Amino acid sequence: MVTNTEVKELGHFINSEIVPGKSGQFSDVFNPCSGSVIARVPIATKQEVQLAIEAAKKAFPAWRALSVGKRADIVLKFRQLLTERIDELIELICTESGKTIEDAKGEISRGIESVDLAINAPHLLKGEYSVNVGGNINAYSAKVPLGVVAAISPFNFPVMVPLAITSMAVAVGNSVILKPSERVPCSALFLSELWKEAGLPDGVWTVINGDKDTVNELLTNPTIEAISFVGSTPVADYIYATGSKHGKRVTALGGGKNNMIVMPDADLEQAANAFLGAAYGAASQRCMAISTIIPVGEETANHLVKILADKIAKLKVGPSTDKEVDFGPVITQQSKDAIIGYIDRSLEEGATLVCDGRNPDIAQNSNGFYLGPTLLDNVKPGMEIYEQEVFGPARNVVRVATLEEAIQLINEHELGNGVTIFTNNGAVARKFTTEIEVGMVGVNVPIPIPVGYHNFGGWKRSKFGEGHMFGPDQVRFFTKAKTISEKWFEEDSTSSTTFAFPSN
Ligand code: NAD
Numbered sequence: 182m183v184t185n186t187e188v189k190e191l192g193h194f195i196n197s198e199i200v201p202g203k204s205g206q207f208s209d210v211f212n213p214c215s216g217s218v219i220a221r222v223p224i225a226t227k228q229e230v231q232l233a234i235e236a237a238k239k240a241f242p243a244w245r246a247l248s249v250g251k252r253a254d255i256v257l258k259f260r261q262l263l264t265e266r267i268d269e270l271i272e273l274i275c276t277e278s279g280k281t282i283e284d285a286k287g288e289i290s291r292g293i294e295s296v297d298l299a300i301n302a303p304h305l306l307k308g309e310y311s312v313n314v315g316g317n318i319n320a321y322s323a324k325v326p327l328g329v330v331a332a333i334s335p336f337n338f339p340v341m342v343p344l345a346i347t348s349m350a351v352a353v354g355n356s357v358i359l360k361p362s363e364r365v366p367c368s369a370l371f372l373s374e375l376w377k378e379a380g381l382p383d384g385v386w387t388v389i390n391g392d393k394d395t396v397n398e399l400l401t402n403p404t405i406e407a408i409s410f411v412g413s414t415p416v417a418d419y420i421y422a423t424g425s426k427h428g429k430r431v432t433a434l435g436g437g438k439n440n441m442i443v444m445p446d447a448d449l450e451q452a453a454n455a456f457l458g459a460a461y462g463a464a465s466q467r468c469m470a471i472s473t474i475i476p477v478g479e480e481t482a483n484h485l486v487k488i489l490a491d492k493i494a495k496l497k498v499g500p501s502t503d504k505e506v507d508f509g510p511v512i513t514q515q516s517k518d519a520i521i522g523y524i525d526r527s528l529e530e531g532a533t534l535v536c537d538g539r540n541p542d543i544a545q546n547s548n549g550f551y552l553g554p555t556l557l558d559n560v561k562p563g564m565e566i567y568e569q570e571v572f573g574p575a576r577n578v579v580r581v582a583t584l585e586e587a588i589q590l591i592n593e594h595e596l597g598n599g600v601t602i603f604t605n606n607g608a609v610a611r612k613f614t615t616e617i618e619v620g621m622v623g624v625n626v627p628i629p630i631p632v633g634y635h636n637f638g639g640w641k642r643s644k645f646g647e648g649h650m651f652g653p654d655q656v657r658f659f660t661k662a663k664t665i666s667e668k669w670f671e672e673d674s675t676s677s678t679t680f681a682f683p684s685n
Pocket of ligand 1 (some may be wrong): 333334335336337338342360361362363391392393394396397411412413414416417419434435436437467468469570572598639643650
């Protein structure tokens with residue numbers, strides 16, 4: 182791990198080299214476990230972003246012209262390097278995000294699913310062909326790359342999200358510019374080294390570091406053809422509106438407020454175990470974390486809350502270096518303060534405290550950004566803690582009388598990323614999966630994250646624009662169709678002019 186005394190100055194990755202930032206402006210990168218600054222990441226100026234875009238533009242024609250099989254070979258080599266150097270990657274994730282080692286491993290493995298899909302680009306890029314559509318003309322459609330595309334990622338998956346939103350873009354022949362979160366830039370720069378070692382030509386993969394001004398240049402620069410964004414809902418909304426206004430193809434994934442319904446017939450022990458991992462894993466800093474558990478019926482609620490209280494009391498919070506801990510700190514002191522504020526205000530609004538994680542033991546002996554698990558009962562729609570995405574370990578119980586009431590509540594919420602139900606009744610599950618207005622739906626699974634070869638994305642204000650973060654839809658998102666109608670004249674064929682609209 183990086184020690185507290187080393188503060189590394191990071192750069193950008195342009196034309197296969199790490200180049201120092203020129204703005205003189207930096208953002209601190211923290212180790213959330215110790216609270217200390219481990220690196221300073223440069224904030225790119227508009228001119229630096231423009232130079233990076235120019236390098237990517239220059240690289241595009243040769244990369245597009247390379248055979249799709251050769252491109253896939255490089256992606257395959259990149260995948261091999263990811264697995265060979267996984268320990269370094271785990272250490273970086275843990276150091277800059279505070280995740281546990283097991284959680285970091287899980288993140289990498291889910292990220293590799295996207296790389297696996299990208300290796301299949303030769304198959305996925307196959308087009309359509311029709312023979313003799315009329316007058317000895319054959320027609321075919323090809324999927325061609327867009328050009329220079331940008332990806333903007335959040336802090337909570339330093340490796341998985343960058344892999345998910347860039348691997349296919351590279352494989353289908355685009356030049357890609359990644360703007361990682363300024364909180365976790367080290368992992369993205371490490372991925373750059375691996376791409377270089379895998380043989381990716383200069384300029385095809387770029388990492389430009391910075392904040393919103395850096396992003397604004399990507400959103401408005403005419404060379405950028407598409408934007409794939411993952412982050413919070415207000416920023417996703419802005420990215421979608423601004424990128425679209427500037428003529429770009431945009432998919433912007435936002436936040437989540439994910440519910441778990443527990444029916445009276447469910448095994449409450451199983452449901453509680455599933456809830457704990459899905460709710461508090463990664464200190465609840467997952468867009469698919471369960472934030473609200475909705476037991477149906479008072480008896481279910483009373484029983485479930487008791488089971489949860491006993492189990493939550495045994496959860497262990499601590500640094501990534503401790504293999505026994507269930508989850509680590511939140512990302513920054515500001516984030517910790519904000520979460521405590523949400524809890525305080527929810528109590529003023531009438532929620533009741535089942536478990537209080539505002540001041541865990543470890544926080545007294547550490548400058549890390551630790552919070553223990555908090556569970557609030559009797560949370561109701563309209564309360565701030567119910568309506569807002571709270572990105573930290575403060576979770577809610579909302580009590581309802583019927584399944585219909587639960588479905589209605591979920592459908593009325595502005596976010597619709599993930600949802601799950603625990604039940605042993607197939608008809609109930611079917612009604613739920615049919616009527617629920619959410620993008621990713623589970624039945625008796627704690628976090629219904631689709632595997633990498635299915636599409637991932639929420640509904641309502643959890644996703645802006647048409648397109649998914651990973652899965653086959655990425656091929657469509659990062660390519661455009663070219664449809665060619667082709668006819669070859671034989672030597673003795675005759676021709677004539679027609680002014681009527683061509684028909685078959
Ligand atoms: P964020 O929205 O603050 O930042 C995401 C990215 O946008 C970063 O690279 C950041 O530098 C940039 N950014 C921030 N403010 C900006 C602005 N005003 N203009 C332009 N760019 C800006 O998100 P975060 O705090 O890094 O990540 C957590 C959020 O991401 C949560 O809301 C979480 O639910 C969401 N998330 C969603 C998914 C999903 O699949 N839907 C996956 C992971 C995370």
